Amino acid sequence: MSNEEKRTLTFEILRYNPQIKGDTPKMKKYEVVEAPGMTVFIVLNEIREEHDPSLQFDFVCRAGICGSCGMIINGEPKLACRTLTDTYPKGIITLLPLPVFELIGDLSVNTGKVMRQMSERVESWIHDKDAENVDLTRIEERMEPEVAEEIYELERCVECGLCLAACATKRMRDDFLGAVGFMRLARYAIDPRDKRSGKEFYDIIGDDDGVFGCMTLLGCEDYCPKDLPHQTQIAYLRRKMALGK
């Protein structure tokens, strides 16, 4: 894009601060002159600094790594920091906070609370009574290189919550674990260091709030910013549950 054809972008942003008594949700319009390489991160900071210092949103890494900045951008759940404004030819961009999560204010939602609960629910750690007694001076336990890679592939989740925001089941049923939790569990299920039995895994997700509640609409897979194989993992867990009980 050259200097001559600078566009003026229109941002429509949901504004609502539940901390202020009597405040109600409303859409507000902001105009911003587009710059090359401009992301929604850059725009939101510009709006806050130049136009409206009360605007709330969350960014940490601004590089698509930390999972802080999920929001609904023109109807789709996305990471705002790595969404370039030039992906929208009309230059009109609507921003809403992620549904499913508790609203902190404007575009900021409390993903941390939900993710901690998820981790506690699936017991997102290696279960091995001997792990604390490992002799740290000795050579570590060996692992096949492909196994390490497979685990890493499933551990790339950044807990951004887009999968939950895109999940029809989750929106109807708050207790539904959702793709992020299935992925976490699958990650531990294939890890030889985790000594949990099939039965123990089943007890966590073998019901309608777990893997059998999924309606296979696969919004999770469509919107996962890390391209994680949700569909395969959900099928894998189901098969494992059905066989392993």
Add this chain to the structure above:
Amino acid sequence: MKVIYTDSLVIGGGLAGLRVAIAAKQRGHDTIVLSLIPAKRSHSAAAQGGMQASLGASIKGVGDDEDVHFGDTVRGSDWGCDQDVARAFVNTAPKAIRQLTAWGVPWSRVQRGDRQVVINGKKVTITESDDAHGLINSRDFGGTKKWRTCYTSDGTGHTMLYAMDNKAIELNIPVHERKEAVALIHEEGVCKGAIVRDLITGKLTAYVAKATTIATGGYGRIYAISTNSVISEGIGTAIAMETGLAPLGNMEAVQFHPTAIVPVGILTTEGCRGDGGLLLDKDGYRFMPDYEPEKKELASRDVVSRRMIEHMRKGKGVPSRYGDHLWLDITLLDEKHIRKNLREVDEICHYFLGIDPVKDYIPVRPTQHYSMGGIKTNYKGESIGLKGLFSAGESACWDLHGFNRLGGNSVAETVVAGMLVGEYVADYCETTELKINTKTVEFFLEQERVKISDLLNRETGENPFKLKKEMQQIMMDKVGIFRNHDDLSKAVEELKVLNQKAKNIALRNRISSSNPELVEAIRVPKMIKLAQCVAYGALLRTESRGGHAREDFPQRDDKNWLKRTLAYWKDDNADIPEIDYEPLDIMKMELPPASRGYGDDKTTPHPDTEKREKEIEKLLKDHPGIDRIQTSELLNPVEVPERYQGKNERVGRGFK
């Protein structure tokens, strides 16, 4: 007055903070972690490249051990580091990585047999041994003699942080999210906790604790462009400084990473060059071998960054609307390798630059990356000025890195310091009784309450966002990679003015609950003071050492400057810190100062260097036949908590 009591309060939920919390909790102490954000989003997650630990499993790591790691770290620091700390660190790093393995990090493993790698621009086949199959693999990084950087594909920091936070969840350690510590509570030279603001409700709470640990990362965001997360604003460091008691060490020691993308400053990992990537100029010419024939692209970070700037100053930069830059070329690597082992880089190129690194060159420029300076602690991680205050990781100047940190030594520091300092925090909790005068707590709470209500009541004044921008620009223009007297003096004067203006901030959005402008107004005055510590320390240090490069004093000067800068902010009305220096004792060094091996060495030597070299020679003669471990115990005896003592085993070598 809302007060929460605990034994061990940890401010910061990244790798270092969580590791300290885990240590204290495992020893039976009540622990709370405070974090601005959910812990798993901490900046630790952004470490793509790896963690240094001398496991020596991969064929290119064979022969590696604690001593080689020690030498690389000390040379890398330009002899500015604390060698006791460095020794304890290198001895513990293999244990730290093995513990993380048990906690679930899926480190990339060695595959037996042949594999293709790129070394010095050429494809080479290396053969991994059967013995090493399945052990933790390692890659090449700058400034290291061996391939020592252990990694998980492209997501080392992410997997380490996830394992650490999951461990903390397993241990039921509460992480109080969206909380910001705005001041420390202290009484008679002892820290007793912190005053904490809830970022949602705006309420202030006093967290009273036996031991307080600050692990809030670096202060990179005092620069306009930084690879750091937007929360790396140094606030933890600043609240320690604002006690007037806890000095900050070597604040002028700032690292610039050679390869951040232009213009946004997002990092592309050193792994790009470690795995064989090259730096090219506007003519597509590989220039690094001309400057550093031996280490080339893999010289220490500070060296590569300076060479890049030098080369651009000769007109060899690629012009762009954002100023000149150079190219990082990884097109000579395997497509599969890029898509997998450098996937983060691949994604960043795709989303932020719209290019494909398999085919296209990446526009890069040296960019602020790491803060070697921070809260000065002793080897136990305790502040040298304020008892009961500990610090670990990037927020601390434990002093592992001196004036330049090696790639891969940062996440390694977070977990190793977390382990060691965590034990000392637990010791401290065991031997300390929690006694505090409630008047003290009220005093500090009231002080912060008044500051905030002043901000909310002031009708007109300075815009905090603008002040921050001005500060960041001063640091970029005048306290950058190359420094000189004139620019630095100007920076100091301009920051003095900003420091005054910062006393008169007024808000447009005057509400006390969740309010980003208020957050900024609380932070910016603190950041300006930190920036002044950097600028003023840099002005006074009339030598070049590691990341501190003075054009007017281009040589390292051990005779006058083998000492650590200590910055105190004792007087709240002052515009500059009080500076003191702490000498480094050559007569205790395991490795006395020498040349780092880059360019011509014109260091002005310290008279003790020769003395110590002779002494070491004699000591070794007097102890014939001792092995390398006995040697290091003889030359550099260090204390390590009992549970982390013991020699480290390596494949094919045993415990030797």
